[in-house]
Amino acid sequence: xxxxxENNGIVVYETDLxxxxxxxxxxxxxxxxxxxxxxxxxxxxxxxxxLRISQLEKGKFLxxxxxxxxxxxxxxxxxxxxxxxxxxKRAFSEDExxxxxxxxxxxxxxxxxxxxxxxxxxxxxQNNNIPRIKGIIDRLCDNYSGRFPDVNELAAETAxxxxxxxxxxxxxxxADAAKKTYTGEIDLKKVAEMPIDxxxxxxxxxxxxxxxxxxxVLLFGMYRTEAFPIDVWIKRVLAEYYPNGFPDFAKDxxxxxxxxxxxxxxxxxxx
DNA sequence: CGCCAGGACGCCC
DNA sequence: GGGCGTCATGGC
Numbered sequence: 001x002x003x004x005x006e007n008n009g010i011v012v013y014e015t016d017l018x019x020x021x022x023x024x025x026x027x028x029x030x031x032x033x034x035x036x037x038x039x040x041x042x043x044x045x046x047x048x049x050x051l052r053i054s055q056l057e058k059g060k061f062l063x064x065x066x067x068x069x070x071x072x073x074x075x076x077x078x079x080x081x082x083x084x085x086x087x088x089k090r091a092f093s094e095d096e097x098x099x100x101x102x103x104x105x106x107x108x109x110x111x112x113x114x115x116x117x118x119x120x121x122x123x124x125x126q127n128n129n130i131p132r133i134k135g136i137i138d139r140l141c142d143n144y145s146g147r148f149p150d151v152n153e154l155a156a157e158t159a160x161x162x163x164x165x166x167x168x169x170x171x172x173x174x175a176d177a178a179k180k181t182y183t184g185e186i187d188l189k190k191v192a193e194m195p196i197d198x199x200x201x202x203x204x205x206x207x208x209x210x211x212x213x214x215x216x217v218l219l220f221g222m223y224r225t226e227a228f229p230i231d232v233w234i235k236r237v238l239a240e241y242y243p244n245g246f247p248d249f250a251k252d253x254x255x256x257x258x259x260x261x262x263x264x265x266x267x268x269x270x271x
Numbered sequence: 272c273g274c275c276a277g278g279a280c281g282c283c284c
Numbered sequence: 285g286g287g288c289g290t291c292a293t294g295g296c
Contacts, residue, residue, distance in 0.1 A: 026277055122277080129276040132294060168292025173279085210279045231277040262277075 001081045003071070008064065010071045015059035016085035018107020025263055027220050028111055029121055029134045030141065030148070038062070046078045047114050048147055080109050080223075092250055092257055097241040101257075101264035108259050110225065115188040116181065117148050118221025119206075122213045123173045136167045155182035173208025180206055192222040199224070219255040228254040237261050 002013045023031040023042050031044035038054035045051060052064040063075055076082060089106055093099035120140075125133050141148055143164065159172040167174065180186045186206060191199045196218070203214040211230070218227035228246070230238070238246070250257050 125276090126278040127276060127291080128278085128293080129295060131296095132276080135294090166293065168294095169279090169290090170292080208279065212278055216277075229277070233277070 001076075005068055006062075008062070009066045010063040010068065010075075011056075012061040012063060012081070013059060014061065014081060016089070016106065017059075017061065017079065017081075017109055018105075019053065019055045019061070021105045021107040021263065022079075022109050022111065025105075025108055025259065026130055027259065028113060029125075029130070029137050030117075045147065046074060047117075049074055051075065078112055080112055083109075085109060088253060088256065092253075092260070094249065095247050097237070098247075098250065098257055098260065101260035104267060105260055105263040108263060110223065110256050110259060111220065112223050113221050114148075115192060115217065115221035116151060119177055119181070119188065119203075119209075119217050120148075120154070120174055122216040122220070123177055123206075123208050124167055124170055125216070126170065126208065126210075126213060128170075136165050136170075139165050151178060151181050154178040170208060173206070176207040177209070188221075192224070196224060196226060215255075219258075225253045225255045226251060228258055231262075233262055233265050234258060237265050 004011050019040050019042055020033075023044070024033070028044070031042045034041050034043055034052075036054060038056055039058075041052065041054040043050070043052050049070070051066065054062045054064065056062055063071060066075065085106075089102040092102055121133070121137060124136050128136075137148075143149070144153060154174070155178040157175065157178070159175040162171040162174060165171060165174075181188065186202055191202045194202065199218060199222075200211075200214050203209050203217055204211075209217070215227045215229035218224040219229060228234075246254060246257075
């Protein structure tokens with residue numbers, strides 16, 4: 001990754017990033033595509049830091065109105081720009097299926113998102129489709145002036161209070177997650193550092209957090225790249241291409257591999 | 272209209 | 285421990 005400082009922001013050169021693939025692949029739900037003269041432009045945020053970002057061409061990006069300080073302290077980290085994805089994909093490509101998946105959507109990066117936001121977002125995601133997940137999270141943020149509520153704020157809302165979300169049976173799960181996080185019954189910062197099985201067990205004490213949601217929180221909200229969320233699509237991949245199990249050499253980065261595979265299998269099914 | 276959605280729970284055996 | 289109905293809501 002290389003970058004230059006311009007008067008309208010930071011221009012970044014990184015061939016292993018594609019904004020559409022990364023921001024609209026089901027790992028984050030709050031990035032909005034907005035019309036622009038660029039290849040694509042998105043608006044979103046990491047915690048309370050908003051960002052408008054454009055893809056100018058393949059491998060070239062503009063972080064609008066961003067100074068070098070913010071870029072280094074926040075956005076390099078969020079977009080995981082210090083990780084060499086070319087190297088990663090080269091290693092993955094030892095496997096035939098992974099090679100195809102990386103080739104199909106090689107611009108996906110694993111975002112380093114906020115664990116709290118991920119916990120709530122993936123509780124909402126269960127038995128739900130991506131457009132509706134986005135809608136529910138939109139309504140949640142709209143209620144807090146366009147930002148994601150912090151733990152104190154959400155802990156003050158009962159499941160009944162949350163009816164404006166129209167999140168159905170998930171409202172009571174959201175309330176339980178907020179309550180347990182608020183009281184310290186679960187400490188997300190500590191969970192992030194725990195051995196993986198201990199972390200899984202801690203997350204699953206929250207009502208509505210089962211194996212899939214726990215893996216998503218670990219992977220997307222805590223950058224635990226060994227976490228491997230298994231949904232209906234990945235189940236299909238495992239059954240079809242990995243009847244003898246997922247290859248050992250990729251296991252410590254299985255979550256990132258999973259992202260490529262998820263995108264790939266869905267594209268095949270769509271035809 | 273019916274089927275399904277980046278599942279988990281509660282209950283059954 | 286595995287199997288199965290149920291849970292709200294709405295996208296398609």
